[in-house]
Amino acid sequence: MPTPSPEFVLTLSCPDAPGIVHSVSGLLYQAGCNIMDSQQYGDADTGLFFMRVHFSAPEHLQDAAHLSLLFGEVRKRFDMQAQFHDLRVRPKVVIAVSQHGHCLNDLLYRWKAGQLAMDVGAVVSNHTTFADLTRSYGLAFHHLPLKAGEAAETKRAQEQAIFTVMQDCGAELLVLARYMQILSAEFCAQLEGRAINIHHSFLPSFKGARPYAQAYARGVKLIGATAHYVTADLDEGPIIEQDVERVDHTMSAADLTAVGQDVESVVLARAVRWQVEHRILRNGHKTVVFR
Structure with a gap:
């Protein structure tokens, strides 16, 4: 042959x-x-x-x-x-997660099933919740603890530990799979165009914390998720992908959260796939995505 x-x-x-x-x-x-x-x-x-x-x-x-x-x-x-x-060189990726594992689990399954043209170098987290899940896929898990309100120097040291993990495994992309920490402006600059976040809302609506509770309080009829590049401006980075699901008045805040988590997983997987297949080009504060 x-x-x-x-x-x-x-x-x-x-x-x-x-x-x-x-x-x-x-x-x-x-x-x-x-x-x-x-x-x-x-x-x-x-x-x-x-x-x-x-x-x-x-x-x-x-x-x-x-x-x-x-x-x-x-x-x-x-x-x-x-x-x-x-295309013979598969991009290396590090995934960051906190205590909501649906996006992490989805990405690891898709990667193992050959649906994503990438190699996962490691998983990092400020909690130990998904250590066993990560290791079940034969991957290194790095617990890098960080609490809300930590001093700036402590936060930067933890972020540099994440960057060291990326360097050690040759990763060019950091995926924030419900990593519930706000990255410092310095770290955002260090990873410009190389960090993707999933926000559990259809931006620009319901930015910041507890967006599903905000959406429930407003009686929304559509619940969505947004994958975007990470910048120093919270939830303001160039948008890569979005999707929505219809909801109604009979659904509780917990119901909205369950629907939203499914949307988050799909939206983040699409954004990561397009990134590793070199389909995204930056256009100022927007993106061009060749699907």
Whole structure:
């Protein structure tokens, strides 16, 4: 059997201009690559162009660095931000959790079932609640305790311990799977574009703590969840994915919470999948998601 050609994903953004698609596809063709899927979007408001190209490459183009060199002239001509991702390299992920385990359990199941193209390096938590669950998947569990109201220096030390875990296992993404701690501005900056949170509400409604109780008090008819990038502004990061389920007046706050937890798990799994498949491009305070 012939050896399969290596596959890559090219993601790019630049000021919109004629000839971008032609230049990118033409260069890949000249290099002997085969485009398997291509998506693009031009934002009329910002004047920016976004593109994702999935392609296979010939044997002499074995790494993303070599491909990137070929794009030097095109990158300069269009003032382009471009990245090549080798699909043989599975992104490493660290998952953070507190005392609600539905999102963690869902992500671990999907990962073990081969539904997420990533490797989980470890699970970190400020509680020990899910140590046994984590270890049942053969993963390292790191208990890094932190209580609400801890001194700033204690909080930063705990956050740096999380970052050390990421470094030790080569993780490029931190997933906050109902990790109920507010990250410091310094840690948010350190992980910019590399930390995804699930908020148990359909943002921008019901920010902060106890959103299901807020929603119940307002008599909502839809309950939702939002996956977004983490920034120093609480629950204000660029939104990646959202979904809702219908509820009604007969349901208690506990009922809303149960429905919402199912939505949270699905929304977070989608966001993580799109991240590790290189489908998300930042567009200012928004995102472009090529599904």
